[in-house]
Amino acid sequence: MKNMIWALLAVLTISAPLSGQLKYEAEERISRKEIPKPMLEFMEECCEDERIKWYKEEQFNTFSYEAKFKKYGRLYSVEFNKSGFIEDVEIQIQQDEIPEAVMDKLNHYLDKTFDKFRIEKVQKQYTGATDALEDLLEEDEVEEELSLKYEMVIIAKKAKDVGRWELLFGDKGEWIEQSKIIFRNQDNLNY
């Protein structure tokens, strides 16, 4: 019994001082009452019938809010700045919904940049005037003034380095930016 208690204490004690380490990007689920008023008003206007999950996303020195829900059989993610004003609408799509000419350009970039890759997630990202974004959410109507980009998460290998990357492309498939996502260790699923 003594051995068991010591083993348990050792595991718990060693882990305690290590918990202070910080990561500069973190997503946290929050309740409806924690979101800013402009965000709540906007979401009530456009999406009052949806079952919405609310998130706060903290980055280095700043934060934003996100509302996620399912509509028209798709996953929607609406991002707001820290004051609660809308920034963009992201809609998850299948890879084959990207126009062929655009997909060719994306594949050309990915083939050139990575040794090997697999696309995990594709989203259409719309930015523009608040009213136009509201129409998009309310009526699934894409107005001309909205600007479209494609956001993609891939798992890829580049110079023996395997990781996840988030990439942003323009509506014609032109590369805009990319960032590497920290690859979570899979030791707890392998051993």
Place this chain on the structure above:
Amino acid sequence: MRLFTILSVIMVAYSFSFGQTRDRYGLLTKVNVNTNIDKTWKWNSTLESRQIFREVFRNPDDRMGYRYERTDWTNVVSRRVGLTGSGAAGYMLRFTGEEWIHRSLQQYAWTQKRGAVRWGHRIRWDQTWRSGEDVTWRFRYRLGFDAPLSGTRLDAREWYWKASTEYIPILQSAELSFEARVLLALGHYISDTNKIEVGWDGRATGDFETTAYQSWLTVTWYYSI
């Protein structure tokens, strides 16, 4: 998820199908350390200890209280295969207080990610040598997943849950037996190099006539150097 549910139901049904012979309840503590040798190769070392609180035999009057059961030290070297797979081989040394037991193992594991849920598959073969006994051969398949309790992404200092189920045909001296396992755990992602999991690990082992049942409280610390 559907596959996981079906496999879990089979496991539970199996565990209640046969007369029980020897049930064990105890604590299973594990420290798992892993490090990158280079961008392709990894080394993993696990120290696992089992302590039994209660043991019940076929005759309900034959009960035993607390005893230390064994300590396993396993070292595995793995090589990344493709984007999310890894092939590995290793060796385990087991000390029971009375004897040393040796086991070699080979495995292939891969993961998939769907939304917030990360799925892990593991196929493992192992061979166990014990003094005075024929070699025991085991084939193992484990399906597991983990997901954050809150949000769609697991960040430092967040909680997550994990579940897995594993099926193990066992062959020794031309006799076949079978083991099924289910694990349910709550994890704390302390940082990118540290996580701790506490859970319940249920096991049923049998030879189609009798079944022995095991129930473990598990405490596991994963550390990356």
